[in-house]
Amino acid sequence: MLETTNERAAMPAVSAAQGRTATSGGAQRRRAGRPSAAVLDKAGITAAALKLVSRKGYDGLTMAALAKVLDVAPSALYNHVASKQDVLLLVEDHLMSLVDVSGFGSDSWEDAVRAWAWSYRDVFAEHTPLIPVIAVLPVTDAPQTLAMYETVSKGFSDAGFPQDRIIPSIVALESFIFGSAYDVTAPEDIFDAGSMAESTPYFTAAVRSSASGQDAPAGQERGRPADTAFHLGLEALIAGFGAIRK
Amino acid sequence: MLETTNERAAMPAVSAAQGRTATSGGAQRRRAGRPSAAVLDKAGITAAALKLVSRKGYDGLTMAALAKVLDVAPSALYNHVASKQDVLLLVEDHLMSLVDVSGFGSDSWEDAVRAWAWSYRDVFAEHTPLIPVIAVLPVTDAPQTLAMYETVSKGFSDAGFPQDRIIPSIVALESFIFGSAYDVTAPEDIFDAGSMAESTPYFTAAVRSSASGQDAPAGQERGRPADTAFHLGLEALIAGFGAIRK
DNA sequence: ACCACTAAATGAATGGCATTCATTTATTTA
């Protein structure tokens, strides 16, 4: 959406005839020089990066690997993005469009925030390496991100929040969401005290009883431990912020 | 504290005579082979890593730079740590000892949590690159971290929390704290919509009014925007969790 | 007192990484 979004369409006939060396077969090299039809654009780079991440994780997202998926030399990427950070930014902005803001405008403020927060957390739990990027990067050239903030801001405003409390409330919720996204990826045994269990009786007891709590005693969250904590914190924040409204 | 903590003391006389090549001057090379007195230990590596981070930031924390500070070949580090992750873990555990848990046992639960959370956030705001490490890493061989959890767990228990709610509550608070630590490092203009300001009226208005709010209208937080959001969220969580106690 | 073992250092690779630059070719613009 940032530019003329080429939609990743190729003209196989022409480009195969002009852009490839003679020796047939799938993985041929393109000859040097500008090709007749552009091979790369931001939308294509973003899509390829997402595919790569879903297949190999963020460790597998290297400029070299990205270039290979796009069948291009690594240096070619730099005609379209300034750096790898730039690629991460493209991915991040795309992911923001997956966050559910549909509740704002239809549901109650509480329900809209609930749906938004859970989907926001779920999206970034799969993409935690982006969190340091998002948390610090200006929103300026991230249109989807901006669109999300606009919808949420309007939702808060319509719900009766005073102007000057809207951003701080959203920021606090986001902070909780980002932290909770990490929590989802934590290993099961993260709180295993190991050999030091004897010297940490209160902690060890608490860990034990939180892990083996009774299963779903009517309307209670019971799934991954991360879900219990997220539910607990989110409801506290919603209750607390709900009281701000006039 | 993990082992016989050498305290970084050196025996200049002996080591200078036996461990150095003849050519005098400060930056001489040690000759190959095991030195009479061990040069490295975990405490020393931790201290050097912290010094390096405070001087050059986390980008400057490389195994090579760390080795240089310790006047050692990079490969020597691997006799004491298995990887760079291991170094980060040492640093992380050290930082946990800086978190203020002194309120638990003396102050009210609310005040103890307040002091704990603010100091926790402040410590890691200076060390955000560690957050992905902490959030996912088992607590097993991190004694200071474990000690912190023990104190906090006891505080919650003494305050009347049901056993099975203690860990989820702490996890939710930590999630909020980690996310908020990132927020502290965000640039001032992070919410600048730039050229798209016209298409995001609600968001833009909210940003403007949160930035230029009236200054400290009696007991209100007014400092960095991050502090406003942190205060707001923390008080909501404390109020919400406080109601859990019997 | 000797000998095998282990611990702790050096120094020289290794392979992966993001990024840059000179060069080539095609398209767009003046």
Added chain:
DNA sequence: TAAATAAATGAATGCCATTCATTTAGTGGT
């Protein structure tokens, strides 16, 4: 039609974590 610009290749560059062979020094067992 000539100059400028855009988009590709391919060959560096420099940094990084990590490994390995080698050297030297202390340690435990007989």
